[in-house]
Amino acid sequence: MTEKSSQHPSNFLTSKQLHKRRKAEQRFKAYGISTIIIVISVLLLLLTGIIFKGYSAFTKTEIALEIFYDPKVFKESIPKAILKMRDTGSLIRRALQKEFPDIKDSDEIRKALQLISPNARISLIRKVVEDPRLIGTTRLTWVSASDNINLFIKKPQQRKLPAYQRQLDDQKIAWIDQLRERKKLRQRFNVQFFTNGDSREPEQAGILGALMGSFYTMLVTLLLAFPIGIGAAIYLQEFAGKSRLISLLELNISNLAAVPSIIFGLLGLAVFLNFMDFPRSSALVGGMTLSLMTMPIIILAARAAIQAVPSSIREAAEGLGASRVQLVFHHIVPLAMPGILTGTILGMARALGESAPLLMIGMVAFVVDIPHTPLDPTTVLPVQIFSWLRNPEQGFIENTAAAIMVLLLFLILMNLAAIVFRKRFDHKW
Amino acid sequence: MSFKSRKIKFSISDLSLFYGDKQALFGVDLDILEQEVTALIGPSGCGKSSFLRCLNRMNDKIDNIQIKGQIALDGMDIYDRSLDIVRLRARVGMVFQKPNPFPKSIFDNVAYGPRIHGMANNAKDLDAIVHKSLQRAGLWDEVKDRLDNPGTGLSGGQQQRLCIARAIAVNPEVILMDEPCSALDPIATAKVEKLIDELREKLTIVIVTHNLQQAARVSQKVAFFHMGKIVEAGDTAEIFTNPKDERTQDYLTGRYG
Numbered sequence: 001m002t003e004k005s006s007q008h009p010s011n012f013l014t015s016k017q018l019h020k021r022r023k024a025e026q027r028f029k030a031y032g033i034s035t036i037i038i039v040i041s042v043l044l045l046l047l048t049g050i051i052f053k054g055y056s057a058f059t060k061t062e063i064a065l066e067i068f069y070d071p072k073v074f075k076e077s078i079p080k081a082i083l084k085m086r087d088t089g090s091l092i093r094r095a096l097q098k099e100f101p102d103i104k105d106s107d108e109i110r111k112a113l114q115l116i117s118p119n120a121r122i123s124l125i126r127k128v129v130e131d132p133r134l135i136g137t138t139r140l141t142w143v144s145a146s147d148n149i150n151l152f153i154k155k156p157q158q159r160k161l162p163a164y165q166r167q168l169d170d171q172k173i174a175w176i177d178q179l180r181e182r183k184k185l186r187q188r189f190n191v192q193f194f195t196n197g198d199s200r201e202p203e204q205a206g207i208l209g210a211l212m213g214s215f216y217t218m219l220v221t222l223l224l225a226f227p228i229g230i231g232a233a234i235y236l237q238e239f240a241g242k243s244r245l246i247s248l249l250e251l252n253i254s255n256l257a258a259v260p261s262i263i264f265g266l267l268g269l270a271v272f273l274n275f276m277d278f279p280r281s282s283a284l285v286g287g288m289t290l291s292l293m294t295m296p297i298i299i300l301a302a303r304a305a306i307q308a309v310p311s312s313i314r315e316a317a318e319g320l321g322a323s324r325v326q327l328v329f330h331h332i333v334p335l336a337m338p339g340i341l342t343g344t345i346l347g348m349a350r351a352l353g354e355s356a357p358l359l360m361i362g363m364v365a366f367v368v369d370i371p372h373t374p375l376d377p378t379t380v381l382p383v384q385i386f387s388w389l390r391n392p393e394q395g396f397i398e399n400t401a402a403a404i405m406v407l408l409l410f411l412i413l414m415n416l417a418a419i420v421f422r423k424r425f426d427h428k429w
Numbered sequence: 430m431s432f433k434s435r436k437i438k439f440s441i442s443d444l445s446l447f448y449g450d451k452q453a454l455f456g457v458d459l460d461i462l463e464q465e466v467t468a469l470i471g472p473s474g475c476g477k478s479s480f481l482r483c484l485n486r487m488n489d490k491i492d493n494i495q496i497k498g499q500i501a502l503d504g505m506d507i508y509d510r511s512l513d514i515v516r517l518r519a520r521v522g523m524v525f526q527k528p529n530p531f532p533k534s535i536f537d538n539v540a541y542g543p544r545i546h547g548m549a550n551n552a553k554d555l556d557a558i559v560h561k562s563l564q565r566a567g568l569w570d571e572v573k574d575r576l577d578n579p580g581t582g583l584s585g586g587q588q589q590r591l592c593i594a595r596a597i598a599v600n601p602e603v604i605l606m607d608e609p610c611s612a613l614d615p616i617a618t619a620k621v622e623k624l625i626d627e628l629r630e631k632l633t634i635v636i637v638t639h640n641l642q643q644a645a646r647v648s649q650k651v652a653f654f655h656m657g658k659i660v661e662a663g664d665t666a667e668i669f670t671n672p673k674d675e676r677t678q679d680y681l682t683g684r685y686g
Binding site: 312318 | 485487492514515516517518519522523525527529530531532541542545546592595596599
């Protein structure tokens with residue numbers, strides 16, 4: 001009797017087997033949770049590292065000097081004064097001598113000049129251009145401190161190091177302490193980091209040039225890759241039908257999406273620069289090159305999204321007598337839009353972080369000017385990060401980390417925009 | 430019973446259909462009369478849906494399909510090269526097995542057909558068409574306050590009646606229905622059947638159904654399909670009470686299918 005009842009399906013599984021089953025399920029859950037924990041902690045480590053290194057780039061040190069705006073220096077009309085950079089240097093020298101009366105010889109005055117950023121001379125000229133009434137007066141003027149001072153203020157632990165490991169000698173440290181006592185030293189939000197282009201001086205280098213370059217490059221990429229990619233996807237999916245040629249084409253598009261990006265850079269160099277003679281280092285060429293890379297990704301995503309539109313909707317529209325074009329543009333494309341946008345953002349995000357193909361087309365050049373059109377020579381955020389990292393000056397390390405933060409912020413904003421767009425197109429069926 | 434003889438709407442002769450090497454229809458002949466409901470019955474895979482989809486050329490896009498024979502709508506061959514498929518589908522509408530409203534508002538669902546065929550000159554005309562179509566589909570009272578709501582938010586039965594309203598909005602002469610009630614509950618089914626009976630006054634209906642009682646309730650003519658052939662066709666009352674072919678008899682009595 002007992003043997004017979006064990007044949008009933010509910011008796012196949014003993015409580016031990018059930019226990020094993022439950023265990024397996026729990027184990028699998030534990031694997032999942034632990035992978036997520038690993039991913040999140042790596043991400044946190046990365047982010048905190050970058051933020052810790054880079055946050056200090058958002059402040060900079062300024063020193064106040066009693067500058068006498070000597071009419072002799074600015075005697076000519078103002079634009080000509082710009083040419084007399086060395087003379088504004090003399091203004092700073094005089095102000096420093098006044099500040100530190102104990103300076104004896106020219107060696108010491110040269111050392112004192114090293115406290116001040118070389119770009120301070122230009123900022124004095126700019127002040128005069130803005131307000132010519134300054135000429136002939138003596139004003140307390142805040143100028144940027146040099147890179148070494150900047151770092152010293154941000155990382156005071158340097159003071160404890162032996163002199164040969166420090167960037168500043170005892171005298172400079174003494175001067176800084178004096179300035180601080182007289183309240184002629186201050187930390188300010190580094191506006192210039194967001195308003196300047198690149199510079200050889202880390203305390204003057206800014207991200208705006210690369211930011212605008214990235215913006216124009218992305219704009220060109222989007223304007224080219226989005227319409228062409230969707231057009232190709234619609235054609236392949238809805239109109240092309242099936243033939244050898246079409247399936248060969250499909251295979252090649254899938255392959256293109258996996259081609260190393262530097263190959264696209266070579267293509268851009270050969271075709272856009274050498275053959276078509278477009279302006280080198282420009283956002284236009286960068287965008288065109290990146291759009292080649294982004295397009296296959298958009299085509300693949302768009303085709304998948306179009307394929308996912310339920311056939312019942314197709315039939316409904318066809319049954320009402322909608323033409324193929326009406327079917328595609330009234331129903332298929334709007335319904336596929338969320339998927340298409342997701343793919344586009346993925347492709348654009350990849351393009352935004354890409355540097356290798358842009359190196360090939362000369363976007364690694366040192367460009368101080370901020371680009372005003374996509375035709376101007378420029379660089380982009382990832383390439384800027386790469387260039388800054390190669391510089392020997394200590395100050396560029398924090399600039400690099402800060403630039404990475406800006407790049408990440410840019411990425412997050414793009415993803416947010418994608419989510420907003422997708423929400424607007426979202427619907428049920 | 431009216432004694433005036435009805436006009437032939439669809440005349441199908443020697444229709445064969447192949448999916449690649451597989452033949453699905455074998456020389457089917459059938460006349461479908463105006464202002465009648467013709468029910469196509471038969472076991473699964475007998476070719477009745479394939480047949481129905483030939484009538485407004487919904488099969489055209491399937492790969493490797495081959496269609497032979499003649500289908501005439503009011504004497505015009507619908508597979509003629511000069512025929513415009515868009516105009517054919519405006520004349521021969523279709524309702525599908527699963528309700529498939531567009532993910533748009535109720536109003537836009539019904540207005541879509543008239544819009545693409547340019548049937549309304551202004552917004553007032555369009556409103557009138559939508560109103561009339563929803564009324565004919567018996568849905569107006571249920572949705573008149575929420576025409577802007579999405580059509581996908583209605584219940585299953587309402588969705589199917591919305592699809593019927595959408596089909597009749599373009600003023601078709603024929604409506605093809607492919608198992609329109611198979612996804613509906615009995616009450617919704619009853620409503621759709623009543624609707625089919627009312628629509629018959631103005632247009633011709635061809636309906637595929639697995640529900641024999643439904644065929645008996647709504648149709649005037651029945652065609653029994655078996656293995657890609659019409660075994661028997663004729664008046665519904667005649668076939669249900671006095672089937673001549675043994676296979677029809679077996680199917681109707683539930684011996685297979």
